[in-house]
Amino acid sequence: MPHDSSPADPVPLTLSMPPRPARGLVDDLVRPISPNPEAEILDLAVSDTEIGVFLVRIAHGDKGFVARTDSGARALAIVAATTAALMGDDIPTALANPDLDFLRGLKPPAVEALREVLLAIETADRAAVETALSVLAA
Incomplete structure (x- = not known):
């Protein structure tokens, strides 16, 4: 049986970065107060x-x-109100009565748009703010 020593045809490969996992609504949103925001x-x-x-x-x-803010309720309100502002919705209503089901249902592009505007919530009471925002975690 003859042995074929010719090189094999090249196999095309696509090299790209894997997609970045979608950032959650409240992932890494809360942080301590920064002296240089x-x-x-x-x-x-x-x-x-x-x-x-x-x-x-x-x-x-x-x-x-x-x-x-150090208020968990106020932190939740700013997430809702920022979302309302981006959508052209009623900001005062979102501040007073955040629609938790609506916020939990935001699709990744909407979450990214929100997080590009609301960069962080800084607080001296991280536990209280994170606890309040935990209702939005997927």
């Missing part, structure tokens, strides 16, 4: 009206923001 700060102790004005301005800009 990388973005504009929104103190969630301000009035709902001031938050609404801020969100209308920043939601369609090219930079995100960092929210600051």
